[in-house]
Amino acid sequence: MPVDPSEDFARAICSDKWDEATGEMSASLFKGENTSVSRLALCPLDETWDLFHRQVEKPPERTLRRIGTMNVGRLQQIGQGFPANPTALTVEPDPLPDFRSHAVIPEKISRGLANAIIRELTVHEENPS
């Protein structure tokens, strides 16, 4: 059963998709299919930092730079309202043994739609601890 539209999700933004010198993100963050996200209802944002550090920093030179968050319902509105190719987007639970909050956006997302999603992403920076 798809994740409820009232939930929020988080997407890891790593050094291959984030250019520190320009502060720009790659459209390939969402372009394509089976985009991996984490459900904030199961793992709150402050715990998601540690989770993503463990999951995505492979090799260690690939570093987590930011986390992007969005409401599932808003994602669906952006997909349906994308004029070039309206797309029905869902977030499907896909729990993994060491990543229970894991979910995927299974649908294929075009570059234009990926850009539209990125424009509305809330981007978080890690608090120095």
Place this chain on the structure above:
Amino acid sequence: MDILAPTAPYTTSSHFLSGTGDSSPGRVRCFEPGEAARERLILSKLGKSGWGRWQYFRQCFSGGWGERRQKPLSPRSQEVFFSTLATLDIPEQATPSLFLTDDGHIELAWRDADGRAVQIEFGAATSELYLESEGFEATVPNRDLPDLLRERLPA
């Protein structure tokens, strides 16, 4: 004795631009023919930042990487990227960004004078151009990319 020393952990592209930090053990590298020309080209078109990003992708993403064992940097993508870069006119005021996609492709992006995105993804067989200002998005065989860029990105 190990021939290959481990790469220092937690380095980013800034590592490749720093001339003041402690030196880390280097890997044994084979320089490819034409590498000096590629270095000159990327420095002249994308500056030190672009050069640093390219080196970062080459050195740290040559094997499977990420949470899903994403694809390593594609040699064919690099070939198309450099042949395109040689003839590409990036506006002087633009600050280009360089990315690596999960398919191992190089992606070049900048913003036009109105702040709208211009993005090119260089694939092994096909490449993709996106122009936010026109809502234009196209994927073409690599042999057709120069014509598409001439048509859509006139100097």
